[in-house]
Structures are given as structure tokens and as C-alpha cells.
């Protein structure tokens with residue numbers, strides 16, 4: 001991938017000091033390569049098993065894997081009880097920051113233990129038994145984590161639904177999972193305002209529902225309609241419940257949770273994860289990729305628990321490792337743009353993991369904000385969710401990381417459960433824009449339509465891209481789509497069915513050093529005159545221009561070239577009304593940075609980009625605009641009104 005800092009170094013080895021103390025070593029790769037299953041057995045044994053496993057992997061019914069199948073463990077015991085038993089009860093598990101300033105509390109592992117036991121007893125009293133499903137629809141408050149762990153403790157499957165989703169999306173997820181209980185809050189804070197949340201649950205369960213009880217945490221005190229018999233206050237039933245609860249061990253393949261994610265059709269897919277394999281890989285990756293030192297680190301993953309990142313790297317990874325972490329309820333801009341930096345400063349955050357889109361937002365706000373805070377405690381940074389353009393990567397390292405810290409660019413998916421491709425900090429040389437190579441124990445490759453490896457060569461050219469596939473099963477792999485085994489096979493296992501490979505849905509390429517560059521979802525890879533060009537690559541070139549704050553690129557049908565590249569850009573504040581000259585300059589910039597074939601046919605200056613609530617740009621909708629169609633489903637948009645502004649700008 002090209003970038004504008006041609007004089008900047010191509011790779012960033014970790015400092016000698018970092019490498020000397022790192023959890024990861026080069027030997028880990030060799031160990032895993034020599035005996036992959038033995039390696040995973042060793043990682044699984046970082047956990048505490050009530051019944052030890054004897055078999056590592058059963059792949060005889062592929063693509064339905066069984067990992068550690070004859071073992072039994074309790075996931076919540078591994079995340080909480082065992083740390084207390086080891087004498088670490090006084091360690092802080094969660095430094096919680098509410099959205100309102102000065103609303104904060106710290107919760108030790110001993111306190112978390114009591115809370116989880118009480119909640120488990122309360123859920124049992126509501127009639128829940130192992131195998132039942134519970135929907136959790138809550139803001140980022142400690143009770144949300146307690147609720148997830150209480151379910152795990154009981155072998156009840158949680159289905160966390162992001163609290164920004166509307167009632168209809170919540171209902172679809174409740175109904176598909178046939179949830180018996182919904183756990184929610186009366187309201188939530190949105191930029192200083194208390195707004196109702198339970199009201200959406202009331203709407204979702206008003207007709208034809210499997211839901212028997214709605215368990216409600218009082219968060220805001222906002223007035224809340226109540227249905228006697230069905231609705232239950234958390235403080236009534238949890239606070240009074242017994243703090244004694246003996247965890248029962250469940251089979252390794254007992255399902256732990258469902259998490260709904262959008263697919264190519266309108267109906268969300270309930271991704272199924274199970275216990276032993278999932279926790280093994282969440283815990284292992286958290287230990288090595290984040291180099292966690294539980295005694296000294298203060299770790300902060302900014303993801304919401306509504307997404308897989310919040311499951312694996314807020315709840316199960318860090319807690320299984322006995323880490324101390326920050327949990328923040330609000331947005332980065334409340335009450336002002338200093339909030340994240342203040343939190344880093346207040347708790348002395350050492351490891352910070354976020355999304356590239358937020359890094360670019362910080363860039364747009366300008367480095368003065370970051371520079372007015374002491375960020376010197378940070379020693380490791382991470383990103384997830386989308387490709388990070390090298391420009392943003394370098395800014396992040398310079399401004400957050402004092403030009404010293406490694407950055408782990410972690411590639412994975414809801415379906416993979418845990419990180420798959422990422423640098424090992426202290427071992428791998430980081431390369432801006434590349435997730436580098438598969439983690440020890442993981443196998444991935446980039447292939448063409450026929451499954452042949454695509455490597456940079458005179459034949460393919462240096463930028464040849466292909467499909468990213470996972471050619472070996474891994475412990476935290478999804479075990480299916482809830483209630484739809486056929487869709488599971490078709491979605492992930494049909495493209496390379498004869499080889500038995502999982503197709504991730506992403507395009508990728510190798511560079512000359514053998515590093516993997518993930519280029520984005522395959523439907524975001526454009527084909528212009530027979531050349532494959534990634535939207536991410538063009539965006540990176542645009543964002544590399546000094547006057548561009550953000551960019552989104554789509555391929556629109558074109559009768560001459562198959563697809564044509566259409567770009568939507570937000571300019572830096574002082575350039576907000578870029579004229580025809582600026583547009584020509586940007587087109588030329590892309591041609592310069594990548595190739596004339598990548599020159600956008602159109603560049604539109606817009607005030608906003610359409611994003612999902614998790615910060616992903618909705619290119620599908622931009623394609624609709626670019627091709628002059630009616631807009632498709634806009635229900636997952638953060639702000640459905642952005643299109644009026646975008647249309648006006650065209």
C-alpha cells in the first residue's frame with residue numbers, strides 16, 4: 001500500500017526494552033507450528049478446568065468443530081472466583097466512569113464476585129436454567145458485565161443487543177433467540193440527557209413474545225412505565241439475593257452466548273460461541289497481543305459490550321486474566337473532546353485499544369487536545385474493526401504513543417471470536433496499515449478463486465489481492481448460526497467447500513515481506529477495468545492529503561469500466577467548501593499515490609459520512625447514492641438524516 005510519508009520508515013520494530021519484557025516470543029510461533037494442537041492444549045490449560053479434557057479437537061463433523069470436548073469448566077469461575085481464591089480479591093477489576101462527570105466507582109474482584117453470585121441467584125429465582133437465553137440491552141455500566149457473567153455462571157446464553165438499536169431490531173433478536181428474560185435499564189445518558197431505554201423493551205415485548213420477565217437496573221431515575229408481575233427491579237431482587245453461589249461446571253462445548261451480526265441479507269445472524277474454546281482463545285490473545293501484566297497494567301478497550309470486541313476484550317479476555325480495566329459509559333466528545341484523554345490521565349491507562357475511525361476523529365480534532373494531557377503511561381496501542389490507513393497509524397503512534405509504543409492492528413470478526421491476525425508486540429515489526437501475520441496457532445492464507453495462493457510476483461503484480469481464508473479450525477471459531485445450520489454452511493463454508501476452508505468475506509493481499517494487508521469486505525473491493533482496487537486503499541490515499549479529514553469510497557456501476565470509483569470526502573474544517581480545483585487535486589493525488597487506474601471518477605465534498613453505531617461507514621448506502629437508487633435499509637445508521645446533506649452536496 002502506498003502512503004504519503006515516503007520518507008517515513010516502513011516498519012517499526014519494538015524497542016529493546018519492550019521486547020525484553022514482552023509476554024510474547026518468537027518461540028511461540030515455532031512451538032505452535034511444530035505441534036498446533038499441543039500448543040492449543042497448553043493455552044487451554046491457562047484456564048481452570050473442573051474436568052480436564054483429553055481430546056483437543058474433533059473436526060470429524062466439519063464445519064461444526066468441537067474443542068476440548070470432554071472437558072468441563074465454568075467460564076465465570078475462570079473470570080472471577082479463581083482470582084479471589086488466589087488472594088487477588090482486593091485488586092480492582094473495573095474502574096468505571098459514568099457519562100456524567102464525577103460519576104465513577106472502582107470495583108474489586110472480591111466485589112465483582114459477590115455481585116455475580118447475587119445476580120446468578122436472582123436469575124435462578126426468575127426461573128432461568130442452563131440453556132435458556134437472556135437478552136441484555138444495557139449501556140456500559142458495571143451491571144451489564146455482572147449480568148453477562150451471571151448468565152455464564154448459570155450456563156444461560158446471553159445475547160447482548162447494543163443499546164443504540166431501536167425496538168424493532170431488539171425485537172427481531174429477542175424473537176430469534178426466544179429469550180425468556182430481558183435485562184435492561186430505566187434509561188441511559190446521551191450527551192448529558194437521560195433518555196428512556198426500557199421503553200424500547202416494552203415495545204419489543206408488547207406482542208407475541210417469549211419474554212417472561214424484564215429485569216431493570218435503575219440508572220437514570222427517569223420515569224418508567226411498569227408492568228406488575230413481568231417487570232422486576234434489579235435492586236429489589238439482586239441486592240437482596242444471597243452472595244453464596246456454587247458454580248457448576250459445563251461441558252466445553254456448552255454454548256456461552258449468541259451475538260447477532262448483520263449479513264448480506266436483512267435478517268441478522270445469531271453467531272453461536274461456546275465455552276472452553278472461546279475462553280481459551282480470548283484469554284490467550286488478550287495475554288499475548290495486549291502483553292497484559294495484570295499486576296501493573298491499566299487496560300482500556302473502548303468497545304461497547306454490544307459488539308464482539310466488548311465481549312472478548314472487555315469481559316472475557318481481561319477478566320480471565322485478572323486484569324484491571326477502565327469501563328466508560330459515554331461518548332468521546334462528552335462533555336468535550338478531552339474526555340478520553342482525561343480518563344487515560346486519571347487512571348494511568350497503559351494499554352489503549354480502539355477503532356481506526358476514532359483515531360481519525362481525534363486527528364480531525366487536532367493534536368493540541370491530546371498534547372494538553374499526560375499520556376506518558378501508555379505503553380501499547382491497538383486498533384480493530386477496519387483497516388487503518390498508514391497516516392492515521394503514524395499519527396496515533398506519535399500523539400498517543402510518544403513515537404515509541406507498538407501498535408497492534410488486530411484483524412478478526414464476530415465469527416472468529418478472538419484476534420486472528422495481529423502483530424505480537426515486542427516480537428513482530430509493526431507495519432502501518434498491515435495486521436501483519438496470523439497469531440501463533442492460527443493459519444490463514446490469501447487465495448484466488450481457485451484456492452491458489454496469491455503472492456506478490458511479476459505475474460500478479462505487487463498489489464494483487466485475493467480472498468482471506470482460514471484454512472485450519474481455531475478454538476474460538478463460531479459453532480454455527482443460531483437455528484440455521486444451512487445458512488452457516490452457505491455463508492462461510494461454500495466458496496471453498498472442496499478444501500474445507502472458512503471464507504472470511506474479506507479481501508487481502510501479501511506484501512513483499514509476507515505481511516497480510518486486509519483490504520476490507522470483499523464487496524468493498526472494486527473492479528475497475530479488470531483491476532481489483534480496494535476502497536480502503538483509495539481512502540487511505542485521500543486521507544493522506546493534508547486537507548482531507550475523512551473519506552469513503554465506493555465502486556459504482558459504470559458501463560465503460562465495470563465499476564467506477566466514487567469518493568465522498570470530508571475536508572478539514574478550514575477547507576470546508578473545497579471547489580473544483582480541490583476536487584481535481586484530490587483525483588490527481590490518488591492517481592499519484594496508487595495508479596491512474598485508481599483515479600476517482602467523482603469526488604464529492606460532504607459534511608458527514610453515513611456510519612453505523614459501531615462507527616463503520618455504510619458503503620452500501622453510499623453506493624445507492626452514487627448509482628442514483630432509492631436507499632436500502634437505513635435502520636442501522638447512527639444518523640439517518642445524513643443523506644439529505646450528502647444528496648445536497650452532490
Ligand code: WTA
Pocket residue numbers: 261307308309383384385386387388409410411412413414415435504505506518519520521
Ligand atoms: C473488518 C470486529 C482490517 C473486516 C472484531 C472484518 C478489519 C470485519 C480489522 C469484522 C483490521 C476487523 N483490519 N479490517 N484490523 N478488524 N476488520 O464482526 O472486514 O464487527 O471482516 O468484528 O471488520 O467486523 P466485526
